[in-house]
Amino acid sequence: MPQFLTTTDPDFDAAFAALLTMKREDAPDVDAVVAGIIADVRERGDAAVIELTERFDRLSLTPESMAFSAGEIAAECDKVSPEDRAALELAAARIRAYHERQMPDDQRWTDGAGASLGWRWTPVSAAGLYVPGGLASYPSSVLMNAIPAKVAGVERLVVACPTPGGAVNPLVLLAARLAGVDTVYRIGGAQAIAALAYGTATIRPVDKITGPGNAYVAAAKRRVFGRVGIDMIAGPSEILVIADRDNDPDWIALDLLSQAEHDESAQAILVTDDAGLAQAVVAAVEARLQTLDRRAIAGASWRDFGAVIVTRDLDEAAMLSNRVAPEHLELCVADPEALAEQITHAGAIFLGHWTPEAIGDYVGGPNHVLPTARSARFSSGLSVMDFLKRTTIARMTPEALAAIGPAAERLAKSESLQAHGLSVRARLDRLNREGGQ
């Protein structure tokens, strides 16, 4: 049974605070191992990557076989059923259409002082996408990472995906091809992150690395951050559903379970102003749990981290949701647009009864890589912006420099940065001499 809280309970505040600070993940400390692997790949390059792949993935590679050939990719893609292919193509098209709208504009203007100012966006030159092997090898995540990169204009996009014992998911390769990935490497773990960040004789280094991974991959990404850009370090998935009384408890139960089935550390929370619905959803979850193949995982998540909160009204529900800052937020209420106006912190909002969160995982269009562990308080989901950077632009005319240069000179002096001031003064002196001629 999950926690069952009611906001009118005298000890609700303490219980809710405990829910917020609950530790859901006990990440093993693999940092020393990862540091050794990165140092090894930096020193020995391909040879280290090949040895580590042999050891961890039971796979013998040569520099030539590190990447899938075009023929190998085509052969794997041919194994995909027409139905799966059509679904993946629909998803790719919708994700692309959504992310194309995210492309920001360059700006340039001249202000009252005569200064021409602005900024320009340019893409990262090369990006590497990590795709886990095995159970968590999701073709949808390939689309969600690769499409924003290509929309941004990334020239060279590579994937690293371990293939333990040589096993590969054809849908992952098809997703990579649909998204425009240039090269897919059969490597994984910290050694793949090190190779992407520092390069080897065979693998050219990239500028940005994104994508999910296990504790070794996460530790390696933290370590190479600065050398390359990285996306967020994702934690276990979360959903918070705000529901009023007019809901089918079974739908809500399935939405909660669709997060819980990801991971024993996932968290599903129902917040409702109707105690009757709360009870009905709990019963529906129990009933559905019996039928799920992944009931052990989903059941553990629901039992250990699930929560049902009954509030006085929906305003209170929104306020509590903002304190959680959930990764996914469903608003299953009569007027979801009005309630959405009250939401200040959430990774993604799904409005109304006909928008199960699973739609957003695959075909909605928005990205499914979203901030977890309350980080929606200060960060956003993956987007085209993650593969772009902004260069600011300034151009002074002599008149503009005459107007604002003296203030710069004054501030430089106040900060004891003499050459700063002189670089302005030398130009102002020229203007004064020429003005006096």
Next chain:
Amino acid sequence: MPQFLTTTDPDFDAAFAALLTMKREDAPDVDAVVAGIIADVRERGDAAVIELTERFDRLSLTPESMAFSAGEIAAECDKVSPEDRAALELAAARIRAYHERQMPDDQRWTDGAGASLGWRWTPVSAAGLYVPGGLASYPSSVLMNAIPAKVAGVERLVVACPTPGGAVNPLVLLAARLAGVDTVYRIGGAQAIAALAYGTATIRPVDKITGPGNAYVAAAKRRVFGRVGIDMIAGPSEILVIADRDNDPDWIALDLLSQAEHDESAQAILVTDDAGLAQAVVAAVEARLQTLDRRAIAGASWRDFGAVIVTRDLDEAAMLSNRVAPEHLELCVADPEALAEQITHAGAIFLGHWTPEAIGDYVGGPNHVLPTARSARFSSGLSVMDFLKRTTIARMTPEALAAIGPAAERLAKSESLQAHGLSVRARLDRLNREGGQ
């Protein structure tokens, strides 16, 4: 003497590669000390902060005196000369005007399938700005960090600034007041970062921490990352100047020195297609160096990390600059707009002879917090976006779900995520039943 390279030299490629990978900073490993300080502040709160401030800053605080009172701030601000105040006000107004243009728009649209999609931007609720004490206590940096936060709509903005022995820079307090900072704490170091991230009885926690600091502050920011958002970890400053023959060598020399004077680890690089100008600038730097108060710092930077590169033409200069991805790039050439089109990686571009980089440090308008150490390959300067986050929005109609739901169901099955598929299927079944009535 700085390095002097010519692209036609047979060993240029190796020398340039060495320049790119040159290690300029030997950051002391203070991580264990910082971990201890953070744990102490988490456990003992105010008491730990007060003890550490006594030890490191020789300053006795009480919970009541941790923050400057309104009266204390007013008294310090009154010490600022009218000229300095006017310069700071001009800078604040120009920085605000520039950053107001960065505010992104919310979007919402309905696509062909009938799905309503979009996103909304919301500000971080509370931000903390670290301001170093002593030599590097720059009022301009207070403006550059605080103004984007206020423009973004951050509700609560606090500053932590150590005041060793009680010494405070009145311009820092005035800059904080001009920028709309709510509270200024007299604390610094890792203990200040810990207090801002985790909160104490007196100091409320924030969601995002920005601003420069020493090795302890940088290590603390890395450690609290995830609990709160942080900005980049800034390295020593850099400038690259591309200049053609028609330049005053003294101006270029001062522009190079205005980076070199920041720090012995700063780097100033001249790239020119004119060997004569290169020689003249080197001579001008030597002459100006004699006159600078900070000649020891600027001289060490120029000698150890400075470089002068003579290229075949300006196209080659732009190509080399893109490999450096400099923090600051000056284009002192006849047609700077055309050359700027070739620039793909740079934190900030300053166009033409009348735009010394120092203008951008103070009054230009763009932010002076910029990516260092080649990170302009994948990241941007500080902006309003650093204090905003995007929530994606999706709303399906029954018709939209009928159109795209089956593809989601199919992909969920291919990823063995049964509840995901069922959450879509339950709704589709209802539609089918109702459609059949």
